Amino acid sequence: MKISVQEADFDVGAEISALRAGNPQIGAVASFIGLVRDLNDGSNVAAMTLEHYPAMTHKALTAIVAESETRWALLGCTVIHRVGALFPTDQIVLVAVASSHRADAFAACEFIMDYLKTQAPFWKKEQTPDGERWVESRNSDEAAAGRWG
Amino acid sequence: MKISVQEADFDVGAEISALRAGNPQIGAVASFIGLVRDLNDGSNVAAMTLEHYPAMTHKALTAIVAESETRWALLGCTVIHRVGALFPTDQIVLVAVASSHRADAFAACEFIMDYLKTQAPFWKKEQTPDGERWVESRNSDEAAAGRWG
Amino acid sequence: MNIKVLYFARLRERFGVSEEVIELPDSMAMVAMLLDVLRARGGEWAQALAAGQNFRVAVNQDMAAMNSPLEADDEVAIFPPVTGG
Amino acid sequence: MNIKVLYFARLRERFGVSEEVIELPDSMAMVAMLLDVLRARGGEWAQALAAGQNFRVAVNQDMAAMNSPLEADDEVAIFPPVTGG
Numbered sequence: 001m002k003i004s005v006q007e008a009d010f011d012v013g014a015e016i017s018a019l020r021a022g023n024p025q026i027g028a029v030a031s032f033i034g035l036v037r038d039l040n041d042g043s044n045v046a047a048m049t050l051e052h053y054p055a056m057t058h059k060a061l062t063a064i065v066a067e068s069e070t071r072w073a074l075l076g077c078t079v080i081h082r083v084g085a086l087f088p089t090d091q092i093v094l095v096a097v098a099s100s101h102r103a104d105a106f107a108a109c110e111f112i113m114d115y116l117k118t119q120a121p122f123w124k125k126e127q128t129p130d131g132e133r134w135v136e137s138r139n140s141d142e143a144a145a146g147r148w149g
Numbered sequence: 150m151k152i153s154v155q156e157a158d159f160d161v162g163a164e165i166s167a168l169r170a171g172n173p174q175i176g177a178v179a180s181f182i183g184l185v186r187d188l189n190d191g192s193n194v195a196a197m198t199l200e201h202y203p204a205m206t207h208k209a210l211t212a213i214v215a216e217s218e219t220r221w222a223l224l225g226c227t228v229i230h231r232v233g234a235l236f237p238t239d240q241i242v243l244v245a246v247a248s249s250h251r252a253d254a255f256a257a258c259e260f261i262m263d264y265l266k267t268q269a270p271f272w273k274k275e276q277t278p279d280g281e282r283w284v285e286s287r288n289s290d291e292a293a294a295g296r297w298g
Numbered sequence: 299m300n301i302k303v304l305y306f307a308r309l310r311e312r313f314g315v316s317e318e319v320i321e322l323p324d325s326m327a328m329v330a331m332l333l334d335v336l337r338a339r340g341g342e343w344a345q346a347l348a349a350g351q352n353f354r355v356a357v358n359q360d361m362a363a364m365n366s367p368l369e370a371d372d373e374v375a376i377f378p379p380v381t382g383g
Numbered sequence: 384m385n386i387k388v389l390y391f392a393r394l395r396e397r398f399g400v401s402e403e404v405i406e407l408p409d410s411m412a413m414v415a416m417l418l419d420v421l422r423a424r425g426g427e428w429a430q431a432l433a434a435g436q437n438f439r440v441a442v443n444q445d446m447a448a449m450n451s452p453l454e455a456d457d458e459v460a461i462f463p464p465v466t467g468g
Binding site: 050051053059060063092113117118119120121122123124136137 | 389391392393437441444445446458460462463464465466467468
Binding site for chain 1: 182
């Protein structure tokens with residue numbers, strides 16, 4: 001398991017290569033990349049700042065991945081979440097999961113994203129033409145996390 | 150939409166970068182990579198050959214992606230499937246889907262893989278210590294495709 | 299009418315043929331009837347294409363069913379369930 | 384006993400404080416009681432932490448509930464619903 005909270009960008013290809021390296025039992029890698037959009041909730045977004053709770057973020061992500069490992073047969077997992085100033089098209093988060101079979105890889109990847117969206121202490125503040133605003137949490141994210149039981 | 154059936158390997162990072170390029174409305178990219186395992190159905194696999202039906206593969210993959218575009222709000226999709234001789238840890242298939250939101254990206258990516266596994270005319274032949282064998286289709290793949298209704 | 303018939307993977311190997319042209323009466327314009335003609339060859343053909351055997355048929359590169367219609371110069375492919383991905 | 388309290392994001396800005404140490408009677412050893420102390424400050428504190436407001440509490444970096452116990456030197460964080468990813 002690799003967990004990283006960082007300001008720096010990440011290289012998706014290199015991260016997936018590292019996740020797979022040396023394990024010919026891996027038959028499936030499911031991954032997700034979250035990106036900054038230039039339009040959100042009807043307003044143009046010029047930039048955003050990602051605040052976090054440094055002492056908790058790594059711990060929360062580790063717990064989420066550990067929980068996914070109890071639910072599915074995984075052969076590796078990488079979670080990288082950026083903090084600080086980000087701009088449209090920038091990468092925010094990478095979740096990549098390796099498994100022997102695709103069903104486990106897909107389910108674990110989506111589970112980790114759903115839990116990250118409701119349990120990991122990150123907050124987005126957007127800069128729009130009307131000034132700065134904190135992004136509101138979505139009920140749909142709570143619902144997505146809730147469906148895993 | 151980019152569909153390719155090819156002998157050559159592919160670069161996951163470059164493909165995802167190209168899929169995202171120039172569209173700041175993309176907030177989510179879900180992707181899947183299928184890989185050759187060195188052990189399948191209890192036998193060691195030294196190599197495999199992927200046969201296909203050339204006149205149909207591109208058409209079938211295009212139809213599957215087009216169907217996914219009617220079901221979810223997508224902003225781009227790349228499907229690459231290799232044919233010919235492949236060896237353990239080699240990449241077989243890439244499905245990458247871009248959308249504004251993660252639920253659409255995840256669902257379409259998994260849908261495309263499920264349909265590809267049952268509708269696209271590729272066949273794997275494995276080389277094992279007991280000789281060559283055609284890979285058997287799995288009932289679980291039919292069930293996975295069936296759940297999309 | 300002439301129908302081009304292709305075989306793939308295990309079926310190609312069992313039949314020892316990858317492609318042939320079969321002349322069908324115009325009245326036999328359905329996948330099921332083409333299969334009857336092939337089964338009538340006996341041997342591997344009768345066994346591999348028997349009812350209940352697990353194979354797929356495509357007509358002009360689209361997945362087809364037993365009652366799919368056939369027209370002159372159609373391309374029919376017969377193959378095992380697919381295993382790519 | 385002393386409890387370290389952290390605030391994040393919109394709540395940090397509303398309260399104008401990111402971190403403080405609050406001395407609680409040992410008998411007030413539950414998240415709900417710490418919140419009562421904060422609400423008693425009135426103003427933004429009473430409003431933002433009122434029952435029904437949407438905020439989260441973590442104790443020692445784990446998500447916690449109103450009845451989660453507190454011990455001396457615990458680190459409590461109070462923040463809006465998270466919006467990362």
